Amino acid sequence: MKIALLEPLRVSRSTIDKLALPLRKLGHDFIAYDSKAKTSEELFARSKACEVVMIANTPYPREVISRLTQTRLINVAFTGVDHVDMSACREKGIKVCNAAGYSNQAVAEQAIGMALSLYRHLNKSDQTIRLGNAFLGPMMGQEIKGKTVGIVGTGAIGLATARLFKAFGAQLLGYNRTQKTEALAMGMTYCSLDTLLAKSDIVSVHLPATVETKHLLDAHAFRRMKKSAIFLNLARGAIVDNYALACALNAGELAGAGIDVFETEPPLPDDYPLLSAHNCLLTPHTAYLTQEAMLHRAQIAFDKTLAYVEGKAVNYMLS
Secondary structure, X not given: OEEEEOOOOOOOHHHHXXXXXXXXXXXXXXXXXOOOOOOHHHHHHHHOOOOEEEEOOOOEOHHHHOOOOOOOEEEEOOOOOOOEOHHHHHHHOOEEEOOOOOOHHHHXXXXXXXXXXXXXXXXXXXXXXXXHHHOOOOOOOOOOOOOEEEEEOOOHHHHHHHHHHHHOOOEEEEEOOOOOHHHHHOOOEEOOHHHHHHHOOEEEEOOOOOOOOOOOEOHHHHXXXXXXXXXXXXXXXXXXXXXXXXXXXXXXXXXXXXXXXXXXXXXXXXXXXXXXXXXXXXXXXXXXXXXXXXXXXXXHHHHHHHHHHOOOXXXXXXX
């Protein structure tokens, strides 16, 4: 069987070789590329002879998938699969799996970091003290303890984030299609989205990108929130109307925002509204990106490929 890792996984080559060793010992032909494909044609050329292809966040479009004749599994070393044309995979009978869980702690820690930075004015404090004699004095911050934190989406990452906020002494509200036993056990109260927005001091979004969640957080949602509240999105950019968010921040309808994800991957256009929004902390889709998470992701991806070739059970997103 031919297997290809179509892009780097941000771990060393020696790590990739070690993880691929069981596949090679079984006689499979494994190849790993050191760079991303620059065009759809190059992506197709790398994929066309492979029964299994492994990718991370490189877009895998219909124009490539529709031409595949050998491929039976697309192993996505990423949590979301919205960059893969799932309908095209379904039409071709191609299975899809992902690496859910690899970055739960990394994303949760960045949510805490963003909240702390906004509450304690860390970026602004760094900038003002560098003014030397022009320093105007310190800025008073807030504490997370005692605040109400609304977790929008209580999947694995949402729950990991809730646990950390709980450790800081926050009260928890949750919004999800189903109530999770673990969330209830840590003292989370489930409520409607409108109620969560109205009562929360911090709102942290952890939903998948679907047709139903597109622009779920829009101008109406931001008007429901307290003017003193901060808003965090470390999930998917399409869930939030970022133009409406920028307007809310600039109008003083929200106290701040921490955003790691956008409708497209950075670099962002120079006129992107959040780039000039008031009190908005931006990171370039790096919440998942820690050394520990990358090692965990690679292990999960190779474990799933090995399970597939050995005919063992795999938790497919599409089968």
